[in-house]
Amino acid sequence: MDKNEEVLDRFNGITISWVLMIIQQSSRTISLYSSDLERRCYKLTFHERDRENITKEYLKHVLKEGKEIKVRNRQRMLYTNNQKENSMHDKVWSRVVFEHPATFETLAMDTKKKEEIINDLVSFTKRKEYYLKIGKAWKRGYLLCGPAGTGKSTMIAAMANLLNYDVYDVELTSVRDNTELRKLLINTSSKSIVVIEDIDCSLNLTGHRNKEKENDQILKYAKEDSKTKVTLSGLLNFIDGLWSSCVGERIIVFTTNHVDKLDPALIRRGRMDMHIELSYCKFEAFKVLAKNFLDIDSHDFFGTIDKLMEETNITPADVSEYLMLKTTENVTSCLERLIQVLETAKEDAMLQSQKEAEEKKTLTKEQI
Ligand SMILES: Nc1ncnc2c1ncn2[C@@H]1O[C@H](COP(=O)(O)OP(=O)(O)OP(=O)(O)O)[C@@H](O)[C@H]1O
Numbered sequence: 001m002d003k004n005e006e007v008l009d010r011f012n013g014i015t016i017s018w019v020l021m022i023i024q025q026s027s028r029t030i031s032l033y034s035s036d037l038e039r040r041c042y043k044l045t046f047h048e049r050d051r052e053n054i055t056k057e058y059l060k061h062v063l064k065e066g067k068e069i070k071v072r073n074r075q076r077m078l079y080t081n082n083q084k085e086n087s088m089h090d091k092v093w094s095r096v097v098f099e100h101p102a103t104f105e106t107l108a109m110d111t112k113k114k115e116e117i118i119n120d121l122v123s124f125t126k127r128k129e130y131y132l133k134i135g136k137a138w139k140r141g142y143l144l145c146g147p148a149g150t151g152k153s154t155m156i157a158a159m160a161n162l163l164n165y166d167v168y169d170v171e172l173t174s175v176r177d178n179t180e181l182r183k184l185l186i187n188t189s190s191k192s193i194v195v196i197e198d199i200d201c202s203l204n205l206t207g208h209r210n211k212e213k214e215n216d217q218i219l220k221y222a223k224e225d226s227k228t229k230v231t232l233s234g235l236l237n238f239i240d241g242l243w244s245s246c247v248g249e250r251i252i253v254f255t256t257n258h259v260d261k262l263d264p265a266l267i268r269r270g271r272m273d274m275h276i277e278l279s280y281c282k283f284e285a286f287k288v289l290a291k292n293f294l295d296i297d298s299h300d301f302f303g304t305i306d307k308l309m310e311e312t313n314i315t316p317a318d319v320s321e322y323l324m325l326k327t328t329e330n331v332t333s334c335l336e337r338l339i340q341v342l343e344t345a346k347e348d349a350m351l352q353s354q355k356e357a358e359e360k361k362t363l364t365k366e367q368i
Pocket residue numbers: 106107108109146147148149150151152153154155257316317318320
């Protein structure tokens with residue numbers, strides 16, 4: 001608004017006039033900045049009879065709207081924990097602008113499941129009073145599981161874009177110990193998603209903690225260069241601390257390719273409120289990808305693709321690759337290429353299961 005410009009607003013049938021006032025202040029000191037000598041304020045004019053309504057309801061509404069606009073317009077950030085061992089500065093997080101294009105609209109998965117997740121997220125953000133009333137911290141935990149390339153990272157980006165949250169990506173293998181983990185947590189802000197990806201690969205946070213043999217197997221997934229001394233109880237404290245010591249809304253997301261290998265304590269309800277399984281690309285998910293990549297809702301080949309997808313396991317990441325149009329291709333030739341890939345995958349899967357069945361037979365004979 002310019003100085004003395006008037007803007008009219010309507011609220012509950014009341015008209016309010018806003019005028020920007022700039023008041024010059026006299027000062028004996030010299031300032032390089034003219035704004036130091038100015039006081040900016042807004043003059044609101046309305047009918048006397050509406051005074052109570054304005055002071056009690058309208059101003060509250062203006063502040064709330066203002067906050068929401070600020071959140072909508074702010075640049076979101078992606079934070080990662082600093083990995084330099086002897087970092088000179090105190091900052092535990094490094095940040096870059098978060099500009100991932102993924103949305104729930106472009107996310108390929110079962111429509112019903114997608115709606116359920118969106119509703120869960122949106123209703124979480126609106127339940128501040130409810131959480132206060134029941135005496136629980138305003139938080140929600142999501143466990144995303146599924147094979148590589150089924151969209152776990154993409155879903156986190158879609159969540160952040162939907163809610164307008166920052167993302168804190170915790171690289172657990174670079175966290176020295178539980179104290180450092182706590183420090184990271186304290187330095188996260190409200191309206192954020194704290195992410196620990198591939199939780200099964202980061203630490204030995206597996207189920208059946210007493211069975212050494214199984215633990216050995218799981219350690220194969222652990223990163224060999226990991227120097228972390230973070231323990232399972234440290235991580236549990238981190239999650240519970242996140243809920244109890246932080247003000248404001250927070251979401252924590254774990255992703256894993258091997259949910260069965262995680263310690264049940266880590267993923268129990270209350271810590272991870274919603275378990276979301278992302279799976280191989282079936283026809284409904286394919287239709288989303290076909291719309292994203294080829295801008296089509298139907299095609300004569302859709303029937304064949306539907307059938308083949310029921311018989312094969314192909315990830316949305318692979319389908320996305322095959323749907324990227326080459327300069328020499330058109331939609332039909334691109335879909336033909338995908339059909340060929342699916343047919344080959346189907347044959348390979350059949351040969352593999354035959355081989356496995358024969359191996360099983362031989363094994364049983366040997367046992368007899
Ligand atoms: N469900 C999906 N919807 C849309 N695109 C997807 C989906 N799954 C995968 N993709 C595409 O494949 C790429 C890889 O997917 P993404 O990294 O999200 O998978 P992931 O499950 O996190 O894999 P990993 O376990 O290896 O980290 C994405 O950049 C995206 O383009």
